[in-house]
Amino acid sequence: MKIPLFRPYSSSSLPMEIKRVIESGHWTGGREVSEVENILAETFNFPNFTCTSSATSAFEILIDTFYPDSKVNIVVPVNTFAATAEVPRRLGHKVIFCDVDVKTGMIDIASLKLILNSHKVDCVIPVSIGGHLYDREKLKELKQSYGFDIIEDLAQLIYKDCFDHFVDAAFFSFYPNKILSSPDGGGFVLSDESKLEDLRKVRLHGIKRISPIEYDIECLGRKANMTDLSAVILKDQIYALDEKIKRRQSRVVRYQNLLKDIPQISCLYHSENIISSLFVIHAENRKELQIHLADNGVQTSIHFKPLHLHSYWKKDELVFSGAESYYSTSLSLPFYETLEDNEISYIVELIAKFYSN
Numbered sequence: 001m002k003i004p005l006f007r008p009y010s011s012s013s014l015p016m017e018i019k020r021v022i023e024s025g026h027w028t029g030g031r032e033v034s035e036v037e038n039i040l041a042e043t044f045n046f047p048n049f050t051c052t053s054s055a056t057s058a059f060e061i062l063i064d065t066f067y068p069d070s071k072v073n074i075v076v077p078v079n080t081f082a083a084t085a086e087v088p089r090r091l092g093h094k095v096i097f098c099d100v101d102v103k104t105g106m107i108d109i110a111s112l113k114l115i116l117n118s119h120k121v122d123c124v125i126p127v128s129i130g131g132h133l134y135d136r137e138k139l140k141e142l143k144q145s146y147g148f149d150i151i152e153d154l155a156q157l158i159y160k161d162c163f164d165h166f167v168d169a170a171f172f173s174f175y176p177n178k179i180l181s182s183p184d185g186g187g188f189v190l191s192d193e194s195k196l197e198d199l200r201k202v203r204l205h206g207i208k209r210i211s212p213i214e215y216d217i218e219c220l221g222r223k224a225n226m227t228d229l230s231a232v233i234l235k236d237q238i239y240a241l242d243e244k245i246k247r248r249q250s251r252v253v254r255y256q257n258l259l260k261d262i263p264q265i266s267c268l269y270h271s272e273n274i275i276s277s278l279f280v281i282h283a284e285n286r287k288e289l290q291i292h293l294a295d296n297g298v299q300t301s302i303h304f305k306p307l308h309l310h311s312y313w314k315k316d317e318l319v320f321s322g323a324e325s326y327y328s329t330s331l332s333l334p335f336y337e338t339l340e341d342n343e344i345s346y347i348v349e350l351i352a353k354f355y356s357n
């Protein structure tokens with residue numbers, strides 16, 4: 001049996017919708033993008049939503065406009081995807097890595113406090129792993145004492161009421177393997193709406209249309225707009241959201257029930273209030289288990305290999321024991337809406353067999 005790590009979900013009406021957009025001739029810059037922005041705002045109770053070409057480009061726009069003039073200090077948890085640290089570093093800011101919790105892989109508040117007491121910190125970028133929320137309440141308390149901005153990397157998280165007005169901004173991903181998929185896409189939500197028009201301008205070359213026949217370039221922008229084709233696929237995903245949530249939850253429950261008898265495995269707690277985007281386990285002999293699963297056709301992944309262990313970032317020679325411990329035991333199993341019961345049984349049987357040998 002061959003089981004991929006992820007497969008995107010689509011409804012039976014999607015091909016017709018894509019055909020409609022293709023035949024309309026408005027492949028980008030059409031009505032679909034603003035329509036899906038409104039649907040996102042309504043569905044998830046966001047105060048506003050701006051779609052972009054990816055989470056990475058949404059993050060670039062946020063950093064561009066939050067810190068246009070001076071170099072600032074930005075804290076990034078070391079257990080994250082490349083983009084979370086790459087964007088601030090590429091835009092000339094100082095990235096300060098922070099350790100993470102050994103169980104959840106998300107920002108460790110005690111480690112953050114040590115950084116706050118020894119550095120001037122302008123911004124913290126907490127990251128969701130697997131759709132779980134980091135310790136937002138503690139971070140909000142620290143924001144009140146230390147006065148930094150919070151820009152959330154919610155590439156792996158989305159659910160109704162997930163945005164908190166105390167947070168300055170959050171960015172989301174609609175990459176195929178996220179909760180809501182498109183060929184590529186992302187977006188952001190902003191708490192201070194007075195900046196919204198400026199940020200939307202940056203999304204498309206800093207252009208403002210002043211009449212049907214003329215436009216003005218008002219600031220230095222980017223090419224970061226979402227296409228109408230991505231928007232129509234995203235819309236299909238949002239319409240299927242209830243079904244997607246139901247399917248994800250039932251797969252979480254099945255995994256948990258079958259895995260609970262294997263003492264070498266522990267599963268993370270999955271709250272009913274969130275939508276899981278990954279199914280992460282902690283496993284003894286994780287490396288060998290991963291090879292065993294791959295040899296039997298089951299694709300897995302790790303979220304993530306901590307950034308300080310990658311060649312580019314290694315030169316700072318830093319040690320983060322929480323992230324390294326998380327990395328040595330964590331494993332993301334195949335997880336998607338169309339994963340079948342017998343496929344989950346097959347995966348769990350392979351894991352049980354691995355430990356019984």
Ligand SMILES: *Cc1c(COP(=O)(O)O)cnc(C)c1O
Pocket residue numbers: 053054055056057080081083084127128153155156172173174175185186
């Ligand atoms: C996927 C991911 C991103 C990047 O998303 P894109 O839409 O591909 O730019 C950033 N951060 C995290 C934590 C992610 O998982």
